[in-house]
Amino acid sequence: MNAILVFPGFQLLDAAGPISVFEIASRVAGTRAPIKVVSATPGEVRSSSGVALMAQGFKSANGARTLLVSGGLGVTNAIRCKRTLSLVRAAARRGCRVASVCSGAYILAEAGLLSGRHATTHWNRTSHFMARYPDVKLEPDRIFVRDGDIWSSAGISAGIDLALAIVAEDFGDEVARDTARQLVVYHRRAGGQSQFSSLLELKAPTGRFAELLSWARSHLDQQLTVERLAERAAISSRHFARAFLAETGMTPSKAIERLRIEVARQAVEAGSESIERIAGATGFGDPERMRRAFIRAFGQPPQSLRRAVRAA
Numbered sequence: 431m432n433a434i435l436v437f438p439g440f441q442l443l444d445a446a447g448p449i450s451v452f453e454i455a456s457r458v459a460g461t462r463a464p465i466k467v468v469s470a471t472p473g474e475v476r477s478s479s480g481v482a483l484m485a486q487g488f489k490s491a492n493g494a495r496t497l498l499v500s501g502g503l504g505v506t507n508a509i510r511c512k513r514t515l516s517l518v519r520a521a522a523r524r525g526c527r528v529a530s531v532c533s534g535a536y537i538l539a540e541a542g543l544l545s546g547r548h549a550t551t552h553w554n555r556t557s558h559f560m561a562r563y564p565d566v567k568l569e570p571d572r573i574f575v576r577d578g579d580i581w582s583s584a585g586i587s588a589g590i591d592l593a594l595a596i597v598a599e600d601f602g603d604e605v606a607r608d609t610a611r612q613l614v615v616y617h618r619r620a621g622g623q624s625q626f627s628s629l630l631e632l633k634a635p636t637g638r639f640a641e642l643l644s645w646a647r648s649h650l651d652q653q654l655t656v657e658r659l660a661e662r663a664a665i666s667s668r669h670f671a672r673a674f675l676a677e678t679g680m681t682p683s684k685a686i687e688r689l690r691i692e693v694a695r696q697a698v699e700a701g702s703e704s705i706e707r708i709a710g711a712t713g714f715g716d717p718e719r720m721r722r723a724f725i726r727a728f729g730q731p732p733q734s735l736r737r738a739v740r741a742a
Contacts, residue, residue: 501531573591
């Protein structure tokens with residue numbers, strides 16, 4: 431049995447996505463694994479969209495193999511609910527797999543489950559989360575992270591990836607693949623892939639390094655070392671690296687790679703240039719290096735991405 435924890439103001443897809451995964455996987459596997467939606471206050475629980483789910487009390491979560499905590503705008507109040515935090519702690523103590531989607535990681539962290547552990551959350555929450563929970567080994571550039579029986583995932587749709595990974599562990603890869611097909615998911619993304627949407631944060635016009643990143647985007651074919659970027663920003667290399675990480679949640683080198691990937695992806699999907707030329711123009715240097723970067727970000731090489739776009 432899997433239990434989904436919701437609260438007033440939860441993000442609907444954080445709960446509905448994994449619920450659909452578990453429901454279809456149970457049918458594919460030929461089992462009758464019940465799914466319980468639970469909340470501190472049983473009854474109708476409204477999501478941030480206004481659409482509600484009917485939830486049972488916390489006692490219904492007793493015996494659950496997985497307790498999945500949704501995120502959403504209401505998490506600010508949810509982390510102050512002592513009963514919610516007690517449920518999460520109790521589930522972890524009895525060996526239950528405890529997972530979070532998006533900002534649900536705040537509830538896990540507030541309950542003390544993430545202390546000293548690796549975790550992730552939505553890219554837009556990175557700076558705030560790191561400041562509030564400095565003892566958590568946050569990996570902001572991950573789709574989902576598993577640390578023992580504690581799992582966490584990035585924003586919204588990443589909860590589907592996490593749920594499919596849980597299905598693979600419980601029922602095997604074949605059931606997970608068939609479930610993904612039923613969901614019309616192109617492929618099941620591995621946890622190590624990038625939260626590619628964090629590029630939106632890097633390009634935010636109000637960011638301290640927005641002008642620098644805009645310049646770097648126009649000079650991707652050049653060597654963009656930390657030293658050169660720091661010189662461009664008119665600060666020391668050491669201070670630059672620390673300040674950049676604090677603001678964006680990633681190192682300068684990772685940010686430059688992400689910019690290269692973004693521009694390269696657009697060129698690959700356009701289909702007018704060769705992969706070799708794109709690799710050179712975006713600073714990857716050679717197609718193999720770009721191929722490895724694409725697999726990390728999208729789970730497929732440039733050629734496969736181009737074929738998928740042409741087939742669409």
